Amino acid sequence: MVLTREAIAEGLGKIVACNQIVTDEKVLKESSLDRYRKFEQTHEVYTQPIPAAVVYANSTEEVKKVLMYANEHGINVVPRTGQSAIEGGLETARENSIVLDGSGMNQVIAVDEYNMQVTAQCGVPLQELDDMLREQGLTTGHSPQSKPLAQLGGLVATRSIGQFSTLYGGIEDMVVGMEVIFPNGEVCRIKNIPRRAAGPDIRHIAIGNEGALCFVTEVTLKLFKYQPENNIFLGYTIEDMKQGFDALRGVMAEGFKPSMARLYDAADASLHFDWAEDKNVLIFMAEGPAGITKATAEGIDRIIKGFDGVNEVNPKIIEKWFAGLNWGPEEIAEEKEEILATNNIGITTEVSGCWDCIYEIYESACRRVLEEVPDMTLMGGHSSHSYINGTNMYFVYYYNVVDCPVEEEITKYHNQINRIICEEVIKYGGSIVHHHGLGKARAHYVWEEYGSSFYMLETLKKAFDPNGIMNMGTLIPVNHDEKNPWMF
Amino acid sequence: MRRILGCFKVIPDLELLSEEDWIADDNNLVDTSFVKSTWNVFDESALELMLRLSEQSESLNEPFSMDAVTIGDKISEKYLKTLHALGIDQAVRIECRESIQFSPEIVSGLLTEYIRQKGKQDIIVMGTKTADGSSGKVPQLTAEKLGYPCVTQVIAIEPMEQNNIKITNITDTGLCIQTICPPCVLAVGEAPGTCLSVPTLKARMNTKAKPVEVYTAGQLLKGNLSDIQKETVLTELTAVDEKRCGKVICDGSLEEQIEILYQSYLKGKV
Numbered sequence: 001m002v003l004t005r006e007a008i009a010e011g012l013g014k015i016v017a018c019n020q021i022v023t024d025e026k027v028l029k030e031s032s033l034d035r036y037r038k039f040e041q042t043h044e045v046y047t048q049p050i051p052a053a054v055v056y057a058n059s060t061e062e063v064k065k066v067l068m069y070a071n072e073h074g075i076n077v078v079p080r081t082g083q084s085a086i087e088g089g090l091e092t093a094r095e096n097s098i099v100l101d102g103s104g105m106n107q108v109i110a111v112d113e114y115n116m117q118v119t120a121q122c123g124v125p126l127q128e129l130d131d132m133l134r135e136q137g138l139t140t141g142h143s144p145q146s147k148p149l150a151q152l153g154g155l156v157a158t159r160s161i162g163q164f165s166t167l168y169g170g171i172e173d174m175v176v177g178m179e180v181i182f183p184n185g186e187v188c189r190i191k192n193i194p195r196r197a198a199g200p201d202i203r204h205i206a207i208g209n210e211g212a213l214c215f216v217t218e219v220t221l222k223l224f225k226y227q228p229e230n231n232i233f234l235g236y237t238i239e240d241m242k243q244g245f246d247a248l249r250g251v252m253a254e255g256f257k258p259s260m261a262r263l264y265d266a267a268d269a270s271l272h273f274d275w276a277e278d279k280n281v282l283i284f285m286a287e288g289p290a291g292i293t294k295a296t297a298e299g300i301d302r303i304i305k306g307f308d309g310v311n312e313v314n315p316k317i318i319e320k321w322f323a324g325l326n327w328g329p330e331e332i333a334e335e336k337e338e339i340l341a342t343n344n345i346g347i348t349t350e351v352s353g354c355w356d357c358i359y360e361i362y363e364s365a366c367r368r369v370l371e372e373v374p375d376m377t378l379m380g381g382h383s384s385h386s387y388i389n390g391t392n393m394y395f396v397y398y399y400n401v402v403d404c405p406v407e408e409e410i411t412k413y414h415n416q417i418n419r420i421i422c423e424e425v426i427k428y429g430g431s432i433v434h435h436h437g438l439g440k441a442r443a444h445y446v447w448e449e450y451g452s453s454f455y456m457l458e459t460l461k462k463a464f465d466p467n468g469i470m471n472m473g474t475l476i477p478v479n480h481d482e483k484n485p486w487m488f
Numbered sequence: 489m490r491r492i493l494g495c496f497k498v499i500p501d502l503e504l505l506s507e508e509d510w511i512a513d514d515n516n517l518v519d520t521s522f523v524k525s526t527w528n529v530f531d532e533s534a535l536e537l538m539l540r541l542s543e544q545s546e547s548l549n550e551p552f553s554m555d556a557v558t559i560g561d562k563i564s565e566k567y568l569k570t571l572h573a574l575g576i577d578q579a580v581r582i583e584c585r586e587s588i589q590f591s592p593e594i595v596s597g598l599l600t601e602y603i604r605q606k607g608k609q610d611i612i613v614m615g616t617k618t619a620d621g622s623s624g625k626v627p628q629l630t631a632e633k634l635g636y637p638c639v640t641q642v643i644a645i646e647p648m649e650q651n652n653i654k655i656t657n658i659t660d661t662g663l664c665i666q667t668i669c670p671p672c673v674l675a676v677g678e679a680p681g682t683c684l685s686v687p688t689l690k691a692r693m694n695t696k697a698k699p700v701e702v703y704t705a706g707q708l709l710k711g712n713l714s715d716i717q718k719e720t721v722l723t724e725l726t727a728v729d730e731k732r733c734g735k736v737i738c739d740g741s742l743e744e745q746i747e748i749l750y751q752s753y754l755k756g757k758v
Binding site for chain 1: 503504506509521522523524525563566681682683684685686687688689690
């Protein structure tokens with residue numbers, strides 16, 4: 001029997017205190033979406049099914065009981081912490097869902113400096129944790145642009161990556177152990193060890209599950225020495241974008257490990273740097289012990305200057321620019337005002353590919369978007385996370401919303417651009433998602449993304465969430481139009 | 489056709505400066521060379537109001553031609569190109585190599601000479617002040633030199649018949665709505681919802697070849713910049729302590745602390 005909104009709230013009231021359950025209409029509407037529907041969010045137009053309640057859990061036990069309750073009654077549960085999601089992962093795909101919020105579980109449990117690891121609950125804000133660690137000369141090494149907003153549970157659940165990933169890796173390289181809870185109430189603790197070969201690495205069932213398999217309640221991350229006094233910044237302009245990718249490849253293939261390695265195309269660079277003058281921009285940062293940063297910077301400088309059309313820029317410019325890159329509540333409020341005033345909206349889509357196809361992905365996606373989508377005011381992007389075998393592409397695009405009701409913006413513009421990017425990435429053999437998660441929007445391309453390995457994902461879903469109550473529509477869509485996958 | 493001129497300044501994005509960057513050198517200048525530039529926010533509003541006025545005027549069959557002028561370096565041309573793509577007819581940059589950040593007399597002098605020499609304007613709009621100089625004098629001084637009336641703290645401009653315009657501005661006693669017969673200078677203040685429109689890439693491509701006119705200060709002024717009489721001289725720059733006074737409530741339980749907060753601060757305010 002399908003429970004009513006009132007019955008769900010009543011049932012939840014038997015699990016947690018009344019003040020942990022929010023049924024205020026405005027909160028429920030705001031909890032029905034995330035920043036994927038930024039235009040709707042800005043205009044306070046809500047097109048998604050409205051949840052029954054937002055539940056603020058304070059303990060593992062409460063998360064367990066709420067999940068079991070939802071599992072028993074077939075109620076969709078959307079796990080969340082810092083609410084910085086931008087791919088639809090927090091949309092409530094079903095009427096009367098439960099939004100299970102872990103932001104109240106915000107205790108740092110242990111800073112273990114000897115074993116170089118920190119254990120914290122899912123609701124610990126990354127900014128607070130890292131600021132606290134830095135005062136002790138330590139860092140998690142994880143610094144996504146959403147750092148002022150994001151919390152640990154969400155970062156792990158979305159397989160987040162930070163701006164210093166080229167040295168420290170993504171969150172998957174940092175997570176040592178964790179506690180997760182499955183919809184049947186099973187609480188699983190994965191112990192903290194440096195490495196093991198006892199079968200499959202089960203951390204990866206939880207890392208990147210996007211709330212579609214389990215709820216992450218506790219995380220243990222690696223720690224690193226924080227030595228900003230040794231940081232060295234490098235910046236260059238480079239005439240040709242393909243050469244820019246080759247320059248990045250050169251740095252990685254030669255075995256250098258800068259913490260940051262970025263390539264901006266001219267369009268994206270124009271948003272950040274006056275001095276770029278319609279050229280592409282390369283940026284590096286070397287981090288770590290002084291001897292290593294010096295050698296890293298010298299090596300990178302030598303490699304980059306070996307390419308044609310390269311000009312060096314003042315490193316101080318790069319250092320100062322980087323200090324102001326993160327996004328917090330103030331920037332979001334400012335952006336909202338600008339969208340309302342101009343109807344101009346900026347969005348990003350991040351993908352990845354091996355060195356032999358990333359330029360083609362970049363070039364063909366940009367070209368097609370400009371040819372096929374109206375009212376574009378900017379189309380470009382940057383690479384910000386490089387690996388030995390390839391890199392990511394972070395498409396950045398802006399468009400004016402013209403002659404279009406708020407609720408139709410998503411299908412006229414955003415979903416179309418997403419579709420083009422996904423099609424081009426699939427065509428060239430890259431991945432349609434680098435670090436934001438599939439969410440609900442790009443979930444519509446999950447079959448193309450996974451190919452024959454979709455069997456493994458589907459089996460995981462069926463095994464751990466047999467009733468399908470965990471974040472319906474995320475990872476695997478619930479309503480899918482095969483001919484028009486952007487219509488949802 | 490009536491003419492409207494938007495005057496604007498491109499400034500360093502001061503929000504990107506950290507506290508430690510606010511160090512004045514021997515010439516009383518703060519090094520902002522490493523931060524990105526941006527529109528001066530009041531000028532941005534002025535330009536947007538100009539665009540809207542022009543668009544609305546077309547329905548009255550009394551269109552405006554729109555020009556834009558800035559005093560700045562080569563970086564300003566990127567902004568003028570944006571204005572071209574938004575429909576500005578003539579985009580002008582006045583090159584001035586000397587620092588005029590705190591010299592409203594020179595800024596207004598250059599603007600006045602440009603207007604006198606390059607063609608009469610019916611309406612001149614600009615921001616009430618800039619974020620970096622912040623003298624708030626340029627609109628009034630320009631109006632005085634041209635002999636035009638000046639309306640300050642403007643937040644809306646609408647076209648009316650018979651070449652008049654309706655101005656809404658903020659005064660000490662509230663909103664003032666008045667009908668004005670140009671010529672006039674309008675100093676735009678905090679006008680809500682007036683971020684500058686964003687041109688499409690197609691519009692940028694279509695206007696890419698349109699040239700920016702460049703004049704030097706020397707071409708516009710007969711004498712030297714130093715001949716212009718300054719009413720004020722910058723002698724020192726010191727940081728303003730903007731910390732708000734506060735009190736940390738430590739004593740008692742959480743409930744008691746909330747009660748203290750309510751009684752001592754919130755009561756009567758919420």
